Amino acid sequence: MKIGILGGGQLARMLALAGYPLGLRFIVLDPDPDAGADPLSEHLLGAYDDPQLLAQLAEHADVVTYEFENVPAHVAEFLSQRTRVYPPSNALAIAQDRLLEKTFFNDIGIATAAYASVDSLADLQLAMVALGYPAVLKTRHMGYDGKGQVVLRSASDLEPAMAAMQGAAAIVEGFVDYRRELSIIAARRPSGDIAFYPLSENRHDGGILRVARACHDDPMQAMAEVYVRRLLEKLDYVGVIALELFDVGDRLLVNEFAPRVHNSGHWSIEGAETSQFENHLRAILDLPLGATATRGHTAMVNFIGGLPASTHLLACRNVHLHLYDKQPRKGRKVAHATVRADEAAVFENTLAQLIQFADDVDDS
Numbered sequence: 001m002k003i004g005i006l007g008g009g010q011l012a013r014m015l016a017l018a019g020y021p022l023g024l025r026f027i028v029l030d031p032d033p034d035a036g037a038d039p040l041s042e043h044l045l046g047a048y049d050d051p052q053l054l055a056q057l058a059e060h061a062d063v064v065t066y067e068f069e070n071v072p073a074h075v076a077e078f079l080s081q082r083t084r085v086y087p088p089s090n091a092l093a094i095a096q097d098r099l100l101e102k103t104f105f106n107d108i109g110i111a112t113a114a115y116a117s118v119d120s121l122a123d124l125q126l127a128m129v130a131l132g133y134p135a136v137l138k139t140r141h142m143g144y145d146g147k148g149q150v151v152l153r154s155a156s157d158l159e160p161a162m163a164a165m166q167g168a169a170a171i172v173e174g175f176v177d178y179r180r181e182l183s184i185i186a187a188r189r190p191s192g193d194i195a196f197y198p199l200s201e202n203r204h205d206g207g208i209l210r211v212a213r214a215c216h217d218d219p220m221q222a223m224a225e226v227y228v229r230r231l232l233e234k235l236d237y238v239g240v241i242a243l244e245l246f247d248v249g250d251r252l253l254v255n256e257f258a259p260r261v262h263n264s265g266h267w268s269i270e271g272a273e274t275s276q277f278e279n280h281l282r283a284i285l286d287l288p289l290g291a292t293a294t295r296g297h298t299a300m301v302n303f304i305g306g307l308p309a310s311t312h313l314l315a316c317r318n319v320h321l322h323l324y325d326k327q328p329r330k331g332r333k334v335a336h337a338t339v340r341a342d343e344a345a346v347f348e349n350t351l352a353q354l355i356q357f358a359d360d361v362d363d364s
């Protein structure tokens, strides 16, 4: 069986690493000759919307999936006419547009922050009367890792914030005073079986994920599962999905979903019975899903912009290093490390050490 992946970065690399033991082979389409999955796959080198390369991808792959959500609709359409493509294109279309996404959540009874569509300064001024300060203005499309976002603290912020959108369609959201940022990862097969991972508690700085740790018996787990199940079933979804949530005390508000494997689930590689990568492959191949329980205490730390010496990291017991084969650049995720331990104290100490290593090299 050969899996086609649109995008050949670290997520494709980790999918391939999970797929080889299952006897799978990989073919990726990526414009970067040094893409992280290159050593592990056949590599179609070129643009994501090159019709010839897409036709080759569809011809050689038994199933096509992707590692990012900003796949142009016509590309998903082109591929779906030629082969099986999972997750489905409707999930992509919704995840690409924050306004569609928030509207969809509310239509299916999933709570979000209050929001309004913004196409002009007048729209924004009107919306702020209802929302109040602070609020967050975000581009509707192509936002990730906090890019294309501005926090609004007073009326004097409105004009510069609109200018920062550079004419792009936007959405304004009430600022959520959350206790914790969480995410839940789940996998669904075509038959409808779903596997849920334990919630992950996530720490972001400057909009970029830094640390994700698996929760144990979290009081919000049941509510998160209700939300993600509803989303998966309404989309008739196949594959792994990640739902980002704000814990506001008595309930959860949903921020967004990613129709793919997700950075906040990287601890599952060593920290869960079956990783999110393996479960994504199992789901899109309609194979039985693997157990998602954690193996002790586990967390993941991202290395951004730079990398501590591998010898320091590997000298920490209970640490597993994942290098992405990427040249360090400001603000770029170049690796992560997973920590897994049976004893809570050992886990906390090792995690604190890893965070210190990551902070020391972080240039973002």
Ligand code: AMP
Binding pocket: 113, 136, 143, 144, 145, 146, 147, 173, 174, 175, 176, 177, 181, 204, 207, 244, 255, 256
């Ligand atoms: P996003 O690109 O929507 O995932 O946002 C990136 C990060 O910005 C989130 O993980 C939060 O830390 C923060 N953020 C986004 N939207 C809000 C909001 N409405 N209220 C408070 N913080 C937010």
